[in-house]
Amino acid sequence: MVSCHGADDGFNIPQNVRVGGVWGGIVKVVKSLDNLDIIPYASMRRLVRDGHSTLFWHDVWCGESRLADSFPRLFALAANQQATVADIKWRIPLRGGEEHLLLQLELALLPGGTDAWRWDLGHDGLFTVKEARVIIDLKSLLEVDVQVRWCKLLPIKVNVFLWRLVHDRLPTRWSLGIRGITLDHIMCPMCDGAPEQIHHLFCRCPVAVVLWEAMARWCQIQIPTFLVVDDIWTWVDMQNGSQIRKAVLDVLVGTLLWVIWTYRNATVFGDGSYRKDMIFDNFTLFSFNWYTFRYRNCRRNWNAWLLCPLMN
Numbered sequence: 001m002v003s004c005h006g007a008d009d010g011f012n013i014p015q016n017v018r019v020g021g022v023w024g025g026i027v028k029v030v031k032s033l034d035n036l037d038i039i040p041y042a043s044m045r046r047l048v049r050d051g052h053s054t055l056f057w058h059d060v061w062c063g064e065s066r067l068a069d070s071f072p073r074l075f076a077l078a079a080n081q082q083a084t085v086a087d088i089k090w091r092i093p094l095r096g097g098e099e100h101l102l103l104q105l106e107l108a109l110l111p112g113g114t115d116a117w118r119w120d121l122g123h124d125g126l127f128t129v130k131e132a133r134v135i136i137d138l139k140s141l142l143e144v145d146v147q148v149r150w151c152k153l154l155p156i157k158v159n160v161f162l163w164r165l166v167h168d169r170l171p172t173r174w175s176l177g178i179r180g181i182t183l184d185h186i187m188c189p190m191c192d193g194a195p196e197q198i199h200h201l202f203c204r205c206p207v208a209v210v211l212w213e214a215m216a217r218w219c220q221i222q223i224p225t226f227l228v229v230d231d232i233w234t235w236v237d238m239q240n241g242s243q244i245r246k247a248v249l250d251v252l253v254g255t256l257l258w259v260i261w262t263y264r265n266a267t268v269f270g271d272g273s274y275r276k277d278m279i280f281d282n283f284t285l286f287s288f289n290w291y292t293f294r295y296r297n298c299r300r301n302w303n304a305w306l307l308c309p310l311m312n
């Protein structure tokens with residue numbers, strides 16, 4: 001892809017125009033994989049800058065789904081349902097439960113340039129056949145693997161991550177080390193206090209312990225001290241309550257593990273701008289977005305979520 005189009009994300013295909021070309025083909029393929037429930041179409045995302053070639057209601061550019069699906073009432077009220085982002089006058093009549101849209105819109109707008117495509121599941125937003133292949137293989141594997149806990153509310157990238165975690169296939173320093181890859185050291189990048197095994201990283205590391213404790217306070221529940229990753233799933237499976245409560249808990253646990261991993265990666269590869277005190281904020285925001293935006297009937301109010309996500 002890079003050799004065809006350059007390293008810049010310069011794939012500018014207005015969605016209301018029928019196009020061929022490489023991205024046109026990719027979009028078609030991903031649409032058919034979405035029909036098979038393998039790769040979600042929502043992973044093809046518009047990066048919005050000037051907003052002239054992105055459809056406000058119909059393209060996925062803000063949040064995890066089309067705004068027409070997430071905000072059906074506002075969509076029905078829209079004067080121009082085919083408007084681009086640039087066409088929209090920012091005076092939307094919001095009511096309770098819809099305020100969150102404004103935060104979403106602001107986060108999604110990028111400065112400068114023209115709109116482009118991005119593939120959320122690819123490294124650096126690029127679509128590669130190799131990565132698509134890995135996901136297709138994983139998805140097929142997941143169907144026959146009884147140990148898998150596929151949570152439809154979570155994005156596919158988080159599910160793939162959880163699958164790797166359950167099977168101890170995350171590229172931690174420890175696991176790279178025992179596969180013969182020479183590293184400077186194998187200690188935990190978050191605390192430097194123990195070898196970086198998954199059980200340390202997600203259960204015993206002081207960073208993880210603080211996050212589990214904070215989640216317990218936020219959710220007003222008891223969470224035991226986990227020694228190994230399996231303890232987490234054992235605890236989740238022991239929880240009683242309604243289907244909704246269980247779904248929320250699945251989202252929370254999956255999201256917490258994900259934010260620990262992304263913070264860990266930021267510590268190893270990042271520029272130091274991802275601070276420890278930002279992890280919990282990301283945890284609350286991501287879990288809310290994923291819980292509420294995937295399915296309309298899961299809609300929750302942001303303020304109630306912040307108070308306690310397990311309270312109905």
Ligand SMILES: [Zn+2]
Nearest residue numbers: 188190191205
């Ligand atoms: Zn640690």
